[in-house]
Amino acid sequence: MAEKITLTVNQVPYTIEIEGWEHLIDVLRDEIGLTGTKRGCDDLSCGACTVLMNGEAVKSCQVLAKRASGADVVTIEALAQGTKLHPIQEALIESGAVQCGFCIPGIVMGLHGLFRKKLDATEAEIADTLENHLCRCTGYEAIFEGAKLAQKKLKAR
Amino acid sequence: MSLKYVGKNITRPDAVQKATGKARFLADIKLPGMLYAAILRPGHAHARIVSIDTSEAEKCEGVVKVITGKGCSQKYRYGDNIRDFVPMADEKVRYIGEPLAAVIAKNPHQAKEALKKITVQVHPLPVYTQATDALADGATLIHEASGDYWHLPGVGPKPGTNIATHYRLKKGDAAKGFAESDVVVEAEFKYPFGSCAAIEPHGSIVWFHEDGMIEIWSSSICPFIIREEVARVYDRPESDVRVHIPEVGGCFGYKSDITVEQTVAYIASFVPGHPVKWVATRKEDFTSTLLGHGMVIRMKIGAKKDGKLMALATTVYHSTGAYADTGLHVSIAAAHNSTGAYEYPNCDLETFLTYTNTPPIGAWRGYGHPEAQFAQERLIEILARKLGMDRFALREKNYLGPGKITSLGEHLWETNGSIQKCVDVVKRTVFDKPRPPEDPEYYYGRGFAAIMKSPKGAPFSSKGAYLKFNADGSVVINCGGAEVGQGLRNVVRLVAAETLKMPPERIHVYTEIDTQFSPWEWQTIGSMFTKQGGRAVWRACLKAIAQMKQTASQVLRCDVDLLDYDGEYVFLASDPSVKVEVTKLVRGYMYENGMVVGEVVQACADARLPRYSGFDPATGQGSMGVSYTFGAQAAEIRIEKKTGKIIVDHFASCFDVGRVIQPQQIRGQVTGGVVMTVGAALCEEVRFDQDGKCVNPLFRKYRFPTIKDAPKKQTVDFVETPGVIGPYGARGIGEHPVIGPPPAILNAIHDATGIDFFEIPVTPEKMKKALDEKGSGGEK
Numbered sequence A: 001m002a003e004k005i006t007l008t009v010n011q012v013p014y015t016i017e018i019e020g021w022e023h024l025i026d027v028l029r030d031e032i033g034l035t036g037t038k039r040g041c042d043d044l045s046c047g048a049c050t051v052l053m054n055g056e057a058v059k060s061c062q063v064l065a066k067r068a069s070g071a072d073v074v075t076i077e078a079l080a081q082g083t084k085l086h087p088i089q090e091a092l093i094e095s096g097a098v099q100c101g102f103c104i105p106g107i108v109m110g111l112h113g114l115f116r117k118k119l120d121a122t123e124a125e126i127a128d129t130l131e132n133h134l135c136r137c138t139g140y141e142a143i144f145e146g147a148k149l150a151q152k153k154l155k156a157r
Numbered sequence B: 001m002s003l004k005y006v007g008k009n010i011t012r013p014d015a016v017q018k019a020t021g022k023a024r025f026l027a028d029i030k031l032p033g034m035l036y037a038a039i040l041r042p043g044h045a046h047a048r049i050v051s052i053d054t055s056e057a058e059k060c061e062g063v064v065k066v067i068t069g070k071g072c073s074q075k076y077r078y079g080d081n082i083r084d085f086v087p088m089a090d091e092k093v094r095y096i097g098e099p100l101a102a103v104i105a106k107n108p109h110q111a112k113e114a115l116k117k118i119t120v121q122v123h124p125l126p127v128y129t130q131a132t133d134a135l136a137d138g139a140t141l142i143h144e145a146s147g148d149y150w151h152l153p154g155v156g157p158k159p160g161t162n163i164a165t166h167y168r169l170k171k172g173d174a175a176k177g178f179a180e181s182d183v184v185v186e187a188e189f190k191y192p193f194g195s196c197a198a199i200e201p202h203g204s205i206v207w208f209h210e211d212g213m214i215e216i217w218s219s220s221i222c223p224f225i226i227r228e229e230v231a232r233v234y235d236r237p238e239s240d241v242r243v244h245i246p247e248v249g250g251c252f253g254y255k256s257d258i259t260v261e262q263t264v265a266y267i268a269s270f271v272p273g274h275p276v277k278w279v280a281t282r283k284e285d286f287t288s289t290l291l292g293h294g295m296v297i298r299m300k301i302g303a304k305k306d307g308k309l310m311a312l313a314t315t316v317y318h319s320t321g322a323y324a325d326t327g328l329h330v331s332i333a334a335a336h337n338s339t340g341a342y343e344y345p346n347c348d349l350e351t352f353l354t355y356t357n358t359p360p361i362g363a364w365r366g367y368g369h370p371e372a373q374f375a376q377e378r379l380i381e382i383l384a385r386k387l388g389m390d391r392f393a394l395r396e397k398n399y400l401g402p403g404k405i406t407s408l409g410e411h412l413w414e415t416n417g418s419i420q421k422c423v424d425v426v427k428r429t430v431f432d433k434p435r436p437p438e439d440p441e442y443y444y445g446r447g448f449a450a451i452m453k454s455p456k457g458a459p460f461s462s463k464g465a466y467l468k469f470n471a472d473g474s475v476v477i478n479c480g481g482a483e484v485g486q487g488l489r490n491v492v493r494l495v496a497a498e499t500l501k502m503p504p505e506r507i508h509v510y511t512e513i514d515t516q517f518s519p520w521e522w523q524t525i526g527s528m529f530t531k532q533g534g535r536a537v538w539r540a541c542l543k544a545i546a547q548m549k550q551t552a553s554q555v556l557r558c559d560v561d562l563l564d565y566d567g568e569y570v571f572l573a574s575d576p577s578v579k580v581e582v583t584k585l586v587r588g589y590m591y592e593n594g595m596v597v598g599e600v601v602q603a604c605a606d607a608r609l610p611r612y613s614g615f616d617p618a619t620g621q622g623s624m625g626v627s628y629t630f631g632a633q634a635a636e637i638r639i640e641k642k643t644g645k646i647i648v649d650h651f652a653s654c655f656d657v658g659r660v661i662q663p664q665q666i667r668g669q670v671t672g673g674v675v676m677t678v679g680a681a682l683c684e685e686v687r688f689d690q691d692g693k694c695v696n697p698l699f700r701k702y703r704f705p706t707i708k709d710a711p712k713k714q715t716v717d718f719v720e721t722p723g724v725i726g727p728y729g730a731r732g733i734g735e736h737p738v739i740g741p742p743p744a745i746l747n748a749i750h751d752a753t754g755i756d757f758f759e760i761p762v763t764p765e766k767m768k769k770a771l772d773e774k775g776s777g778g779e780k
Helices: A024-031 A087-094 A104-117 A123-130 A141-156 B015-019 B108-115 B174-179 B223-233 B261-268 B282-287 B328-336 B369-387 B391-396 B419-431 B488-500 B529-555 B663-682 B741-753 B764-774
Strands: A003-009 A012-018 A050-053 A056-059 A072-074 B035-040 B047-053 B063-068 B101-105 B119-124 B163-171 B183-194 B203-208 B214-218 B241-245 B275-279 B292-303 B309-321 B346-355 B442-453 B463-469 B475-479 B507-509 B563-565 B569-572 B575-581 B587-590 B596-600 B602-607 B629-640 B646-656 B713-719
Touching: A003 A024, A012 A024, A024 A050, A050 A104, A056 A104, A087 A104, A087 A141, A087 B015, A104 A123, A104 A141, A104 B015, A123 A141, A141 B663, B035 B108, B035 B261, B063 B108, B101 B108, B101 B261, B163 B328, B174 B292, B174 B309, B174 B346, B183 B369, B203 B261, B214 B223, B214 B261, B223 B241, B223 B261, B261 B275, B292 B328, B292 B369, B309 B328, B309 B369, B328 B346, B328 B369, B369 B391, B369 B442, B369 B741, B391 B419, B391 B442, B419 B442, B419 B629, B419 B646, B419 B713, B442 B741, B463 B529, B475 B488, B475 B529, B488 B507, B488 B529, B529 B563, B529 B569, B529 B587, B529 B596, B529 B602, B629 B741, B629 B764, B646 B663, B646 B741, B663 B713, B663 B741, B741 B764
Parallel strands: A003 A072, B035 B275, B214 B241, B309 B346, B475 B507, B646 B713
Antiparallel strands: A003 A012, A050 A056, A050 A072, B035 B101, B047 B119, B063 B101, B163 B346, B183 B292, B203 B214, B203 B275, B292 B309, B442 B629, B463 B475, B463 B602, B563 B569, B569 B575, B587 B596, B629 B646
């Protein structure tokens, strides 16, 4: 049964017709066309679909679309300001964390969720956040280094 | 050689697109009129199809067409090596993930919903998940007509059995070698099924255009094989099939060879005019694409008392799954690379590539090397103990190197690199300090593995480059090599920058591959792109420079061999003030009156491994283009006594790569590769029950390392003994790092506890059980 939800994505309001089975990731990718949010698994494991919802990092494949009604959503597409990259993006690039790049949007958003709440997160807390993200390319070393560099850049801002 | 760009940490050209989420992967592509497919998978792993009723599914909302494979095995059979694949099950199903029927609908959700309405009746047949069972006398045949399949010469199924190919390599006289040995050790090793598990699942879009063109997008690394095979099956000229490769979100092997594309093409062929998209769920990515490994390896080594290796016998039982086309060369590579990094004067190495009722096996980073050298590096450690020799001393007596001969019969030279130098580095990093003593909580151990990587490919595995100078002197380069994250676009750019003597930012490299515009490349496999693709780029650059010099010789009125080039000018070597700008040469040189002389500067080149050949059926020997790479790896581990949990505190790797092209990227290749098979060693296994059902086709159940499972520290070093084929002496690195971790870790487990494991993964449960069995309370 079709129903309508309204939500704000990257500061733009949308009203979307849904059938009920859709998750937030389906709305973002298929209805709004924001394909930077990636789908890598069926069981909430990989973290590639991470976005901010009401300021919290969430896996958008686990949020039923109707639960996102009224929410304020931020996706990877909103992080860079024109050609000026967000410090987290800059740091991950500089540390060599970007290989195939499929997990990277989710990791950027996961770290964004962490640092906007707790910029002085400990290394253990950074690792706790990154544990929500699977990467098959890097062995995580460059991602962890990139996360620490991002923190440094954000603090200096 | 002093280099300006090669060897520098210059940012990869695709980083920004990927970090901003703008890079376009297969799932992100939307085309006008696009329809979506969902594919039904069978409930049995081996069964005769009695009936498929699609009538209810056809009535569902949004459904355009429902398709079965009835009759498809005659016209649509495919395969690059053994033509045993079908795009959809016809008459019988052979594994649990096989396509059995498909729904095409207006959206993916409708397609998936309609699948539930299809009813299937089958007659179950015996299921074999292991080669050793499928090889038993009287086993039911998985392919009754395997003898009729087209295959490459020298390989192929043995009719009346489940053997898809038997390969045997003989060097010297193994029986004599064992007879002359003072000590013989033997054991059986198991490297279970694994998934490459790229974070981006497989997927394809196929569009049969009304005008006869077939257009395909796929998350693949072999666009030209897809083009060739689809053209053959659908009886079109290859030029009428156009394959696009968007960004690929990780490969690690299983997106090589043609995998899902023929199935999506078959489905799309029922709705000409509409692009049809299919993207695997993670479950399908496990059960319905390609798996890796599936090998049981029996190995026997004979040696003299002084440690001189005399003979090696290896038998691989390879559970290659329901279709053998993609597993064939993995199996052969496992056999002939089972010597590891050692010279054995006498070898008898064979593999039984065996049909089983499991998903087909294909490339998995390392391509037979990790499996076979897991056995070699474990068994040589056991041999050292039996001989009472130091593990390094035994190995050092037998390393391959200049003057030594591989199992294939190839002579090695200085230019193949130095394993000894790599070993020395790893020894210093790991073994030259004292091992921590056992404490109440942990056992500590260190383990070593030497590795050898051959470039398993095919004789025709050339790579190409197209290079074009623009009017402002900037350059565009197209190659057919698939960027899957390994960073080859940056390799192309840096090699070109160095050779053309211009800043990398003046060189733009390709994003997607398009068979209509990209140079031909067989497929991007075997850790060969830097070496071969890099060489093709280097050659294309030299051709472009030669073109400019040719034109300049007319303009400057001198012999061409008196000219030099510095990136901005072509000039007279004896008097550099006599010169002409590159920008004035790139479209030919135009005189003031508008007259133009000389060629437009655009070059095309290819490169291949010299004298690479297939194998001689009598001996199994042949040539890999004498293109080997060596390395050494070591693990420092801790085993928690209470739980059996194995923690890798430090992992060290050193490879002789000839030349480091980009330090940060090559380190990333190694750190990523190491973690991949730390996973294989400690937690990864795709498991099937006795009915052939996959019991863990989800990331939550197929655990691969998270950041917390990765080694606490990695040391990565390189030796740079230049090779002669690759650009600036470079060799490959992509697959090498995954070879050593499982044997190094299992050797470290023995070092820590005195317990020998012969199969992976060594989970905490298995470790704990072994500790408990060894002594009460897990005491050493």
